[in-house]
Amino acid sequence: QVQLVESGGGLVQAGGSLRLSCAPAGRTFSGYGMGWFRQAPGKEREFVAAITWSGGSTYYADSVKGRFTISRDNAKNTVYLQMNSLKPEDTAVYYCAASAAARIHTREYEYDYWGQGTQVTVSS
Numbered sequence: 001q002v003q004l005v006e007s008g009g010g011l012v013q014a015g016g017s018l019r020l021s022c023a024p025a026g027r028t029f030s031g032y033g034m035g036w037f038r039q040a041p042g043k044e045r046e047f048v049a050a051i052t053w054s055g056g057s058t059y060y061a062d063s064v065k066g067r068f069t070i071s072r073d074n075a076k077n078t079v080y081l082q083m084n085s086l087k088p089e090d091t092a093v094y095y096c097a098a099s100a101a102a103r104i105h106t107r108e109y110e111y112d113y114w115g116q117g118t119q120v121t122v123s124s
Contacts, residue, residue: 002113004096009118020081022096033099034079038092053102086122093117
C-alpha cells in the first residue's frame, strides 16, 4: 500500500500563487505516472494535471492550462503542482494520485493510490 502525502495548500488572494507537493510515505515513486485532481464543494472530483514517470510529458485540463505546472523530482521522490494566477474557482481540495503505469492518465480509475488531499482556498 502506497500512502501519498500532499502539502502546500492554504489561503491565497486571487492572482496569487501556491505550490503543492506530494510524496509517498515509505516508498519510492519509481516507474509511476502521477496526477493531480481537485474537488470543489458540491462538485465531482476533476482532473487537473498529469505527468509521466520520466517527466518528459505533461497534460493539463483546459481550465488550468497556462497557469498551472506539474513537475517531478525523482531524486527527491516528490511531485509538484505550481499554481499561478489563481482564481476563486480554483478553490478545492487538491489530491495527488499515483498510477503503476508510467504514462499520462486523466481518469480517476486509472490511478492506484491517492492522498488525503490538501485544501486550497482562493479569495476574491
